[in-house]
Amino acid sequence: MTESAAFFIDFDGTLVDIAARPHLVHVEPQVLELLRGLTARLDGAVAILTGRPLATVDDFLSPLTLPAGAEHGAVRRDAEGAVHRDFEADAMTKVGEALQVLADEHGELELERKESSVALHYRQKPELGDMAREAVHRAIEGNRDLHVMDGKMVLEVKVEGLDKGLALEAFMAEEPFAGRVPVMIGDDVTDEYAFAAANKAGGISIKIGEGDTLAHYRTDRPGFMAWAKAFADAGS
Numbered sequence: 084m085t086e087s088a089a090f091f092i093d094f095d096g097t098l099v100d101i102a103a104r105p106h107l108v109h110v111e112p113q114v115l116e117l118l119r120g121l122t123a124r125l126d127g128a129v130a131i132l133t134g135r136p137l138a139t140v141d142d143f144l145s146p147l148t149l150p151a152g153a154e155h156g157a158v159r160r161d162a163e164g165a166v167h168r169d170f171e172a173d174a175m176t177k178v179g180e181a182l183q184v185l186a187d188e189h190g191e192l193e194l195e196r197k198e199s200s201v202a203l204h205y206r207q208k209p210e211l212g213d214m215a216r217e218a219v220h221r222a223i224e225g226n227r228d229l230h231v232m233d234g235k236m237v238l239e240v241k242v243e244g245l246d247k248g249l250a251l252e253a254f255m256a257e258e259p260f261a262g263r264v265p266v267m268i269g270d271d272v273t274d275e276y277a278f279a280a281a282n283k284a285g286g287i288s289i290k291i292g293e294g295d296t297l298a299h300y301r302t303d304r305p306g307f308m309a310w311a312k313a314f315a316d317a318g319s
């Protein structure tokens with residue numbers, strides 16, 4: 084692999100270890116160094132693909148402001164800094180309201196309300212997972228525009244048809260990504276869409292950790308960090 088690669092990197096579970104609650108993740112200084120190094124080596128062809136809101140990932144990665152496909156691709160900031168949104172937020176507001184009632188009743192559930200999606204976390208009390216799953220499916224019943232993803236101790240309602248794979252493809256149609264070989268690294272079910280897109284484009288897909296995957300390669304987070312650092316350093 085040479086300078087002709089474009090890197091697409093997931094946030095939770097890939098750049099940072101999974102934490103007990105969403106706001107508790109810790110971004111190691113090496114992560115910022117790595118992203119700077121890769122960006123320099125690849126002439127800016129590095130994007131974050133995450134389920135997090137854009138503002139949240141910017142806060143965690145400050146002072147860096149990278150191209151990003153946030154909220155599972157529903158909110159995309161291109162390399163020029165322009166932000167693209169292509170969804171109707173009304174339906175999600177209603178789902179958020181319904182699930183907020185549940186989260187208020189069960190203090191161990193945590194509801195993240197984003198621009199285009201909601202995430203109901205049950206990591207604090209895994210026994211509530213089945214009940215939360217039923218409630219989430221009930222909340223979107225009859226709405227074909229919404230889709231539930233079963234993530235890491237989280238149930239995410241997102242807009243049907245928008246995903247990290249489409250975000251990757253949108254980046255690959257633009258400078259400085261166009262014409263490069265996509266390299267997608269991620270750990271969770273939401274990353275599978277982007278693995279499929281990278282594979283289809285003749286790229287490289289790397290799964291962090293265990294679980295079924297479409298990715299061609301597998302490693303753990305330290306393994307990814309060491310490999311990516313060596314790649315970034317080889318250009319300096």
Ligand SMILES: O=P(O)(O)OC[C@H]1O[C@H](O[C@H]2O[C@H](CO)[C@@H](O)[C@H](O)[C@H]2O)[C@H](O)[C@@H](O)[C@@H]1O
Nearest residue numbers: 094095101102103104105133134206235236237
């Ligand atoms: O696409 P990602 O960057 O991997 O984001 C996926 C979701 O990650 C976050 O939840 C997960 O990480 C939390 C912090 O480690 C953890 O507490 C939680 O159990 C995990 O599911 C985030 O909170 C979600 O908004 C993201 O969509």
